[in-house]
Amino acid sequence: MVESHIKHETVDIGGLAERVASGGRLTFDEGLALYASSDIHTLGAFANTARERLHGRRAYFNVNRHVNYSNFCVLRCKFCSFYMPFDKSSEKAGRLSAGVDLPVAESAGEGAFPSRRGYEMTVEEVVARAVEAYADGATEIHIVGGLHPTLPFSYYTDMCRGIREACPKIHIKAFTAIELIHFTRIAKPRMTIAEVLTALRDAGLGSLPGGGAEIFDDRVHDETFKNKVGEAEWFEVHRTAHELGIFTNATMLYGHIESTAERLRHLIKLREHQDESLATRKAHFNCLIPLSFIPDGSELSHLPGPTGLSDLKTLAITRLMVDNIAHVKAFWIMQTPKLAQVSLNWGVDDIDGTVVYYDITKREGGGGTTHQEMGVEALSRLIREAGCEPVERDTLYRRVVRENGGWRTEENTGL
Numbered sequence: 001m002v003e004s005h006i007k008h009e010t011v012d013i014g015g016l017a018e019r020v021a022s023g024g025r026l027t028f029d030e031g032l033a034l035y036a037s038s039d040i041h042t043l044g045a046f047a048n049t050a051r052e053r054l055h056g057r058r059a060y061f062n063v064n065r066h067v068n069y070s071n072f073c074v075l076r077c078k079f080c081s082f083y084m085p086f087d088k089s090s091e092k093a094g095r096l097s098a099g100v101d102l103p104v105a106e107s108a109g110e111g112a113f114p115s116r117r118g119y120e121m122t123v124e125e126v127v128a129r130a131v132e133a134y135a136d137g138a139t140e141i142h143i144v145g146g147l148h149p150t151l152p153f154s155y156y157t158d159m160c161r162g163i164r165e166a167c168p169k170i171h172i173k174a175f176t177a178i179e180l181i182h183f184t185r186i187a188k189p190r191m192t193i194a195e196v197l198t199a200l201r202d203a204g205l206g207s208l209p210g211g212g213a214e215i216f217d218d219r220v221h222d223e224t225f226k227n228k229v230g231e232a233e234w235f236e237v238h239r240t241a242h243e244l245g246i247f248t249n250a251t252m253l254y255g256h257i258e259s260t261a262e263r264l265r266h267l268i269k270l271r272e273h274q275d276e277s278l279a280t281r282k283a284h285f286n287c288l289i290p291l292s293f294i295p296d297g298s299e300l301s302h303l304p305g306p307t308g309l310s311d312l313k314t315l316a317i318t319r320l321m322v323d324n325i326a327h328v329k330a331f332w333i334m335q336t337p338k339l340a341q342v343s344l345n346w347g348v349d350d351i352d353g354t355v356v357y358y359d360i361t362k363r364e365g366g367g368g369t370t371h372q373e374m375g376v377e378a379l380s381r382l383i384r385e386a387g388c389e390p391v392e393r394d395t396l397y398r399r400v401v402r403e404n405g406g407w408r409t410e411e412n413t414g415l
């Protein structure tokens with residue numbers, strides 16, 4: 001792991017104050033200087049200036065529900081602690097209900113992954129989760145999973161259609177770029193990215209999450225997720241979505257084997273893509289989510305993972321480098337609620353949502369459950385104590401108004 005910024009080198013970043021104050025764009029070398037500087041207070045103040053220029057003291061959250069429909073995956077990314085290999089015995093043992101407490105699958109891979117359970121949910125189970133979330137006031141259902149080898153493309157369109165019919169107002173944010181590329185290959189006959197996106201949108205899909213980006217760098221790709229499609233395909237999916245008018249998010253998985261220079265190049269590639277989407281396409285990135293790597297349970301479990309200061313610096317530098325994506329989110333599942341709260345004064349304006357169930361990563365072992373929930377009161381308390389105004393938003397960052405036992409979004413408050 002290359003962490004050049006923890007050497008406490010004395011790098012003067014005070015000279016950037018005027019440009020930060022005026023909203024000027026920072027260069028790659030200036031990003032390196034921000035990482036190398038030990039003047040963390042100035043860095044935090046810079047990021048807060050950029051954040052307040054865009055959002056004042058508002059801090060966003062949403063009422064949502066995550067659904068991870070299956071952890072069976074044809075790939076084995078080294079940083080992933082979620083996937084289960086799929087083989088013939090998985091086909092029988094893996095078809096298990098994914099309730100609040102998942103039963104342990106007796107799949108062939110269990111011995112190699114003692115703490116994991118292979119599962120997949122039926123379409124009806126996913127829809128039931130959405131119905132439950134909708135009844136609880138969720139405005140968004142966030143759906144991602146592994147690259148399942150045998151489920152047909154109709155499973156995904158049926159899932160969206162079923163949710164749309166049962167929960168007409170809920171926003172379906174689903175499927176990373178990697179899953180969508182997988183769908184183009186499993187569809188019979190094979191489909192283009194545009195055809196897959198159009199079919200899913202016709203079935204109810206609202207927008208795309210930003211997962212699967214990892215770090216846009218050939219070295220990091222070859223060492224940690226060699227068999228997964230790389231940056232060209234990730235950007236192709238998001239470019240196509242933006243051309244079709246489908247909004248998306250973007251991510252960066254940091255704190256494993258990448259250098260700070262590789263993080264900065266990743267951020268600049270997203271910034272360049274956003275410039276093009278804002279200028280020429282119908283949609284763009286809504287939010288950038290730097291995801292703090294959690295080593296536990298992955299093939300990279302020998303790595304220490306990011307420190308708190310590394311988290312904060314990366315969130316702040318993300319806000320400063322990527323001036324054209326409106327929102328920077330600290331996902332409390334990854335950065336922890338306490339650090340997500342602190343980051344609200346370090347460039348971050350969003351701490352995601354109520355989540356409820358999340359199976360991709362679990363901090364501190366997770367106690368064998370996928371239940372990871374934070375209520376609106378708890379989210380609001382974190383935000384208020386950080387000196388910010390809690391604003392419930394929908395997926396497209398429109399203010400949500402709760403009244404008469406229901407909810408509506410305010411127009412002209414989005415994005």
Ligand code: SF4
Nearest residue numbers: 073075077080083146
């Ligand atoms: S990161 Fe995604 S594609 Fe890679 S192994 Fe995990 S579930 Fe599969």
